[in-house]
Amino acid sequence: MSSHSYIANKKNDDIFININGSLIKRDQAKISVFDSGFLLGDGVWEGIRFHQSVLLFIEDHLNRLFESAKGISINIPFTKKEIFQEIKKTLSKNKMEDDIHIRLVISRGEKITPYQNPNANKGPINFVIIPEHKKSDPKIQKDGIKIGRVPNLRPNNEILSPQYNTLSKLNCILASIEANKLGFDEGIMNDLYGNISTCNSTNLFFIKDDNVITSSGKYCLNGITRKKAIELCHENSIECFEKNFTFEDIKDSDEAFVTGTFGGITPVSMLEEFKLNSTDKNSLTFTLKKLLDKKIENYIKENK
Template sequence: MQYYNSNTVIYLDGRFVKAQDAKTDLYGQSLHYGLAAFEGIRAYKTHNDTRIFKIKEHFERLKRSCELVNMPYPWDNNELIKQTYQLLKLNNLKDAYIRPIVYSAPNMTLIAPQEVSIMICAWEWGAYLGDKQLKVCISPFQRPNPKSTFVEAKISGHYVNSILATTDAKNKGFDEALLLDMHENVAEGSGANIFLEKNGKLYTPTLGNILAGITRATVIELCKVLDIEVIEKTISVEELKSADSAFFCGTAAEIIGIHTLDDTVFKQRWHDSIGATIQRAYKNLVLEKVNYEVII
């Protein structure tokens, strides 16, 4: 995928600059130790012009991630939101993926930085995991012990775990990995939360060992509107494999069905599942085709 070209503009510390001219310091703590906070945000072309879905919530989580790991966050989120829309306009982007990242100034110690920078970039975006149901395997890699880090913070270094899991899954012929927590219970995908359907209800792992996904929260909101019961609980592998259907959800992945988990084929046809209903409702919501609620 080509993320930028000679005309691409990024936002860097209060200025719009050409991506090819931007520079970073090779002595940055973020590069050496993975201490950077980031977000993945989606913009959609709607009949009401380009809308960035839940941009306020994403920037609030970015700020919270920085606070959790003691990184400064000297910016006003309303200003960052304004500049993000301007970034899309400058790059003539309608349907896009947006990546803000807060990273450290030169700092080769193991102490949180006192100075940071922010960069926001964007590029055209399609279906991250495709548009077909996925073949998923249980990963040999677990999510980190929540006492070892702040799992609710979206920190760059955490994603080494995701890269290992996804690479392993792809090498085995699967589309994606499902990671368990330290107790061998279901956690999440490498970059998405998971829901399962059983007897007309949806179940999803409780917070504590997983990222509190913004799309996950949106699914729960949609279920309230659609009168679908959602239960947050500890879920064993056996419970998941006995489910009627299952799906991943995330900003990049949106809503995507899971066809198989290891050798288990989910018995319900995707088009008849609650997940498919949520998939349609979510697409209508982000494209502002329905009025479930105003989320901009």
């Protein structure tokens, strides 16, 4: 189980996928073996939720997409409005309206030969839009997840900015493998300086004495749900601190939760061997989740 656990849906067997503007049935959708994303993980991506016919926080997602692409010197030859229209076209073709998860991928494009230098690229970027019927498993919100430390570290900007949402996820995949070995749903990753940064696929918050604590943000993904959670704290007079801290500083926390586009706010019920109160209906985690649900509800009303 994880914050990404979902309810399987047979409708996904017959979806149309958007490849460079063409809508293609799932079983026929293909990308060249010379694609930069396949060969080298050279590209950027976004995960976007579609609820009640509204793309949630789409401005934030498209801004991050373009920032990530700029950060690794990929020029996206489309406007944000054009990408938005392609997403809507894909959803319309699939007759999708609610509980949809979209994976938007942009690679540097096709290569002449398998070689890392972008000079070996011969054409335009490739972009892919994969929409799926994907509803979060409610059991996760009820039971929470278990997290713990893994040895894998988050890089700094001089290695590769951890704030860019790139296809090169091997750092996080290896952390996920270690978490699996240790019996954790998510692995807690430190930065290079010994401070807690993030989990392998979600951002991380701790609650101690009604104070919310999260990392400085320098060495984790520029999370959109993370940002919303911090905003909710400030808007509701909840103390929230973005700072450096170690495991020793938070191992006696009362609660913890992780954030992500798919799972929203997901409670952490176990921090290694320590039991937390995050799934309690009177917990601050539960309060923040309800506040996020309300923020999403208001966003949908404003963007219908």
